[in-house]
Amino acid sequence: MDATDTPLGAFLRPTPLLLAAGAVFLLVGSLTSTIFAQQTVAGLAQGAIFASLALALVLIYRATGVINFAQGEMAMGTTYIAYQLTLWGLSYWLAFFCSLGIAFVLGALIQATVIRPVQHKSVIAVVIVTIGLFILIDGLVAWKWGGDIKFMDAPFGNAVYHGGGVAFARQDIGTLAVTVVSVLVLWAFFRFTKAGLGLRAGAVRPAAARLVGVRVDALLAVGWGLAAMLGAISGLMTEPSQFLQPTMMQPILLYAFAAAVLGGLESPAGSVVGGLALGVFLNLIGQYVGFATSELRLPIAFAVLLGVLLLKPHGLFGRKEVRRV
Amino acid sequence: MRAALAARAGTLAIVAVILALLPFQLSNYHQGLAARVGVYFIAILGLNVLTGYTGQISIGHGAFMAIGGYTTAIMSADHHTNLIATLPLAFAITFACSLLVGLPALRFSGVYLALATFALAVSVPQLPLKFSKFTGGSNGIRTVDAPGNLWLYGVTWACGALLFAGAWLLLRGRIGRAFRAVRDSEIAATSSGVELPVYKTLAFGVSAAYAGVAGSLFVLATNGFAQPNEFGILLSLKILIGAAVAGLGSLWGVLVGAVFIGMLPEISSSVPLVGSSHGQDVVFGLLVILVMLLLPTGVAGMLGRLVRGRART
Numbered sequence: 110m111d112a113t114d115t116p117l118g119a120f121l122r123p124t125p126l127l128l129a130a131g132a133v134f135l136l137v138g139s140l141t142s143t144i145f146a147q148q149t150v151a152g153l154a155q156g157a158i159f160a161s162l163a164l165a166l167v168l169i170y171r172a173t174g175v176i177n178f179a180q181g182e183m184a185m186g187t188t189y190i191a192y193q194l195t196l197w198g199l200s201y202w203l204a205f206f207c208s209l210g211i212a213f214v215l216g217a218l219i220q221a222t223v224i225r226p227v228q229h230k231s232v233i234a235v236v237i238v239t240i241g242l243f244i245l246i247d248g249l250v251a252w253k254w255g256g257d258i259k260f261m262d263a264p265f266g267n268a269v270y271h272g273g274g275v276a277f278a279r280q281d282i283g284t285l286a287v288t289v290v291s292v293l294v295l296w297a298f299f300r301f302t303k304a305g306l307g308l309r310a311g312a313v314r315p316a317a318a319r320l321v322g323v324r325v326d327a328l329l330a331v332g333w334g335l336a337a338m339l340g341a342i343s344g345l346m347t348e349p350s351q352f353l354q355p356t357m358m359q360p361i362l363l364y365a366f367a368a369a370v371l372g373g374l375e376s377p378a379g380s381v382v383g384g385l386a387l388g389v390f391l392n393l394i395g396q397y398v399g400f401a402t403s404e405l406r407l408p409i410a411f412a413v414l415l416g417v418l419l420l421k422p423h424g425l426f427g428r429k430e431v432r433r434v
Numbered sequence: 435m436r437a438a439l440a441a442r443a444g445t446l447a448i449v450a451v452i453l454a455l456l457p458f459q460l461s462n463y464h465q466g467l468a469a470r471v472g473v474y475f476i477a478i479l480g481l482n483v484l485t486g487y488t489g490q491i492s493i494g495h496g497a498f499m500a501i502g503g504y505t506t507a508i509m510s511a512d513h514h515t516n517l518i519a520t521l522p523l524a525f526a527i528t529f530a531c532s533l534l535v536g537l538p539a540l541r542f543s544g545v546y547l548a549l550a551t552f553a554l555a556v557s558v559p560q561l562p563l564k565f566s567k568f569t570g571g572s573n574g575i576r577t578v579d580a581p582g583n584l585w586l587y588g589v590t591w592a593c594g595a596l597l598f599a600g601a602w603l604l605l606r607g608r609i610g611r612a613f614r615a616v617r618d619s620e621i622a623a624t625s626s627g628v629e630l631p632v633y634k635t636l637a638f639g640v641s642a643a644y645a646g647v648a649g650s651l652f653v654l655a656t657n658g659f660a661q662p663n664e665f666g667i668l669l670s671l672k673i674l675i676g677a678a679v680a681g682l683g684s685l686w687g688v689l690v691g692a693v694f695i696g697m698l699p700e701i702s703s704s705v706p707l708v709g710s711s712h713g714q715d716v717v718f719g720l721l722v723i724l725v726m727l728l729l730p731t732g733v734a735g736m737l738g739r740l741v742r743g744r745a746r747t
Contacts, residue, residue, distance in 0.1 A: 227727065233489065237675075247668075248719060406560075411554060414549070
C-alpha cells in the first residue's frame with residue numbers, strides 16, 4: 110500500500126516542502142509572539158526526548174523488524190540506577206556517564222539471553238518477551254525503590270536565559286544539546302566505524318553479511334546496547350520534568366511510537382524529525398486550543414499515530430515496503 | 435476421529451458440571467474470586483481469537499475492557515438500564531470502537547497493530563479524566579446497584595460458556611480456516627482468495643468485543659465501580675501474558691491462563707516476594723519470558739504433548 114493509494118496521502122507527498130513550510134511557520138510565529146517562541150523552544154526540548162527514545166526503537170526495528178516494548182521501562186530502570194549512583198556520592202555527570210555504560214551492557218545482555226533464542230521464531234514471540242521484560246522491570250524497580258516519587262539534582266540548574274524578550278530555560282537548551290550530540294555520535298558510529306557498517310549490513314542482508322565475515326549476532330547485541338544507551342539518555346532527560354517514578358516513561362514511550370511512525374518506522378532521521386515535530390505540535394496545540402487540555406496530550410498523540418497510518422502510512426521519510434513471497 | 439470428538443465432548447461436559455456445581459461449595463468470598471477468574475477467562479478468550487488464530491497482537495485489550503466497563507456503569511447510573519441488558523450493548527459498542535483502531539492499523543504488518551493498541555491502552559484511561567461530566571473523572575462512576583457474588587458468578591460463567599461456544603463455532607469452519615491461513619502466511623492466504631482486511635478486521639472486532647463484555651463484568655465485580663486507574667496498561671499486559679502462558683491458539687489453555695492471572699494476586703502476602711503486588715509483576719514477567727523461551731506453545735501445548743505421549747505408549 111503506497112502513500113499515493115489514498116487521495117490525501119498523495120496531497121502530502123512532497124515531504125521536504127512540508128518540513129520547510131513547518132519551519133517557516135514556526136519562525137514567523139516565534140518572531141511575532143514571545144509566548145509562541147517560548148512554547149516552540151520548550152516543545153523542541155521535549156521533542157528531543159521523544160526523538161532519542163524513538164531513535165532507539167527505530168534502531169532495533171531496522172535491525173530485527175520488531176518493536177521493543179520494554180524500551181521505555183529499560184530507560185526508566187537505568188535512570189533509577191543513575192539515581193542510586195548519585196545516592197552513593199557520585200556527581201550527576203559522573204553518574205550520567207556510568208549509567209550509560211551500564212545501560213549498554215544491560216541492553217546487550219538482554220539481547221543475548223532472552224531475545225536471541227526467540228528472534229527467529231516469530232514476531233509475536235519477540236513482542237511477548239519484550240512485554241514480559243516491561244512488567245518485570247516495572248516490578249523490580251517498584252520493589253527495590255518503591256512507587257513514590259524520587260528527585261535527582263537538576264543537571265543544568267534552574268537558570269533562565271533571556272534573549273529578544275523570550276525566556277529560554279537552561280534545562281531545555283541542555284536537553285536539546287545532549288540529544289543533538291548523541292544523535293551525531295550515533296550517526297558517526299554508523300557511518301565511519303567497522304562495527305557500525307557491519308551492523309547496517311547485517312540489518313539489510315543477514316546471510317550475505319555473515320558470509321563476508323560480519324558477526325551478525327554479536328553486532329545485534331551491540332545494537333541493543335546502543336538503543337538502551339539512547340533510551341537511558343531519554344530517561345535521564347525526562348527526570349527533571351517528570352521526576353523519578355516507575356511509570357515515568359510510559360507516556361514518553363507512546364510519544365516515541367507516534368514520533369517513529371510519523372517519521373517512518375524505518376528511518377532514523379525521520380524519527381528525530383518526527384520527535385521534534387511532535388513535541389512542538391503538542392506544546393502549541395496545548396497553548397492555543399482550549400479544548401486540548403493536558404489530559405488530552407496522550408490521546409492527541411495517539412490520534413497523530415492513527416492519522417499518519419491512514420494518510421501517509423510509511424511516514425515522512427519511510428519507503429514502501431516490498432516483500433518477497 | 436469420532437473417539438477424539440467424544441473425548442472432547444466428555445471433557446467439556448465434565449468442566450461444565452464442575453463449573454456449575456462449584457459455587458455451592460465455595461464461600462461468598464471465593465465465589466467472587468471465581469467470578470473474577472471468569473472475567474479474565476472471557477478477556478483472554480477474546481485475545482486468543484485474535485493472537486492465537488490470526489497472529490495479530492493486541493496490547494490494548496485493557497482499553498477495550500475500559501470501554502465495555504464504562505458502558506455498563508454509565509448506562510446503569512444515568513439511564514437505569516438493567517445490568518444484563520448492558521452486556522450486549524458493551525459488546526456492540528466495543529466492536530464499533532475497535533474498528534476505529536483496527537481499520538488504520540490492520541492494513542500493515544502485525545507490528546503496527548501492536549503499536550497502535552499499546553498507544554490505545556496508554557491513552558484511553560486519560561479520557562474519563564477529560565470528560566469527567568459523563569464519567570465521574572478520577573473518582574469513577576458507579577452502577578445503581580452492585581450485584582452479589584453468586585449472581586456475579588452465574589452471569590460471568592454463563593457469558594463465558596456462551597462466548598466460548600461462539601468462539602468455537604466461529605473458529606471451526608470457514609472463517610476459522612481463513613483466520614489460521616492469515617496467521618500462517620498472509621501472502622499465501624491472499625492468493626487463496628482470503629480477503630485479508632475483512633478477516634483481520636473481523637477477528638479484531640470480535641476479540642475486542644469479548645474484552646468489552648469482560649470489562650462490563652469486571653466493573654460489576656469491583657462493586658460496580660468504573661475507575662480510570664483500574665484499566666491501566668498493566669491490565670492489558672496481564673491479559674496478553676495470560677494468553678501467552680496458556681498457549682496461543684488453544685481454547686482450553688484459556689482456562690489455565692485465566693486461573694493464573696486471577697489467582698496469583700490472591701496468594702497470601704505472607705509469602706515472600708510473590709505476596710506483594712510488585713513481586714507479582716516480577717513473577718508475571720519472569721514466567722512469561724521463561725514460557726516463551728522453554729514452552730513456546732504454552733501450558734496447553736505441554737499438556738497436549740503429555741496426553742498424546744501417554745496415548746501412544
